[in-house]
Amino acid sequence: MEHFAMAITAFGGPQVLQHQSITPRAPQAGQIAVKVAACGVNPIDWKTRAGLGWAAKANAENLPWVPGYDVSGYVAALGEGVDDFAVGDPVVGLVGFATQGGGYASYVVVDAVSFVALDPSLDLPTAAGLPIPALTASQAISRLDFSVTPHCVVLGAGGAAGSLAVQWALRQGASHVTALVRHREQYVDDPRLDAESVTIVSLDDWQAPDYALCAIDAIGGVVAQAWVKTLAPGSRVVTLPTVTAEAVAEANRKVDTQGMLMQADREALREWVQHWAQGSIAVSAPQRRLLAEAASAHADIESGALRGKVVLLPQEG
Numbered sequence: 001m002e003h004f005a006m007a008i009t010a011f012g013g014p015q016v017l018q019h020q021s022i023t024p025r026a027p028q029a030g031q032i033a034v035k036v037a038a039c040g041v042n043p044i045d046w047k048t049r050a051g052l053g054w055a056a057k058a059n060a061e062n063l064p065w066v067p068g069y070d071v072s073g074y075v076a077a078l079g080e081g082v083d084d085f086a087v088g089d090p091v092v093g094l095v096g097f098a099t100q101g102g103g104y105a106s107y108v109v110v111d112a113v114s115f116v117a118l119d120p121s122l123d124l125p126t127a128a129g130l131p132i133p134a135l136t137a138s139q140a141i142s143r144l145d146f147s148v149t150p151h152c153v154v155l156g157a158g159g160a161a162g163s164l165a166v167q168w169a170l171r172q173g174a175s176h177v178t179a180l181v182r183h184r185e186q187y188v189d190d191p192r193l194d195a196e197s198v199t200i201v202s203l204d205d206w207q208a209p210d211y212a213l214c215a216i217d218a219i220g221g222v223v224a225q226a227w228v229k230t231l232a233p234g235s236r237v238v239t240l241p242t243v244t245a246e247a248v249a250e251a252n253r254k255v256d257t258q259g260m261l262m263q264a265d266r267e268a269l270r271e272w273v274q275h276w277a278q279g280s281i282a283v284s285a286p287q288r289r290l291l292a293e294a295a296s297a298h299a300d301i302e303s304g305a306l307r308g309k310v311v312l313l314p315q316e317g
């Protein structure tokens with residue numbers, strides 16, 4: 001099979017994503033080669049492709065650039081000193097996080113410490129949707145203190161990070177989670193939000209209580225700026241979109257709003273994967289598109305025609 005990546009040589013619209021042949025190289029000490037089953041698409045991919053945000057700034061002098069961070073696949077070769085994987089193991093992990101990327105490819109060579117083994121019962125394309133949203137969700141929740149403010153609200157609870165934040169908040173001791181979504185009816189049967197202590201509310205029906213809340217904002221922008229104004233003084237918000245974090249904080253100075261930047265964390269990823277394998281967290285099956293059609297996938301995501309998590313597959317599968 002010819003190995004390939006989808007790279008950009010200039011920032012711009014989806015069409016800048018172009019096919020690039022790659023020659024597989026052998027892993028060096030501490031690395032593994034992975035035959036990619038799927039790469040998750042995250043908002044950072046298309047924002048960076050368009051030239052927006054810190055990852056674009058970091059790569060401006062570094063083009064061509066291959067987007068993609070969340071990869072699942074099979075170990076194809078082991079570098080010297082790697083003894084926690086065997087060739088053929090199913091794995092998931094982060095490629096080149098935070099600025100290097102490289103996941104939109106059929107074959108990657110990565111640091112073994114960025115990857116974890118997957119239970120063979122787990123679906124590889126679904127696994128590719130997990131690393132960034134899961135680590136973001138748990139790291140955002142860790143900034144909240146449910147012993148002081150036990151009611152948690154997740155704005156954008158139907159999204160990849162938001163739906164996992166809802167589940168993690170309950171694990172971490174939130175007494176109740178309000179899952180704020182665009183259209184409630186789209187989520188009433190969603191297993192990711194299906195818990196006794198979760199109330200699903202449409203954003204249009206949101207009425208803030210008069211007491212302080214803990215909250216995750218997974219939408220940002222003008223929506224979050226308007227919403228944060230409704231919160232009682234003393235509330236604490238972790239806002240995920242970095243581009244608008246300052247504007248959301250400015251919108252209500254009586255609320256403690258902080259931005260964050262997800263960090264790679266192998267042990268935390270392993271924990272998420274174990275919970276998923278045990279059935280104690282729900283991860284929904286993503287939409288699958290061919291990697292070679294990454295440009296049309298980006299276009300459809302940005303236009304709103306393609307909703308929910310999307311993963312790119314180098315081969316039909």
Ligand SMILES: NC(=O)c1ccc[n+]([C@@H]2O[C@H](COP(=O)([O-])OP(=O)(O)OC[C@H]3O[C@@H](n4cnc5c(N)ncnc54)[C@H](OP(=O)(O)O)[C@@H]3O)[C@@H](O)[C@H]2O)c1
Nearest residue numbers: 043044136156158159160161162182218240241260261262
């Ligand atoms: N700081 C960090 O380290 C970090 C890490 C990861 C992600 N992020 C950021 O966090 C955000 C969420 O990421 P994600 O992967 O969860 O994205 P996602 O899966 O696309 O989820 C975004 C959610 O926001 C909702 N939404 C968007 N615009 C809306 C609007 N105008 N009104 C109501 N709902 C709206 C979407 O609702 P629908 O489902 O109805 O479309 C979707 O559920 C992104 O901005 C991403 O860049 C930051």
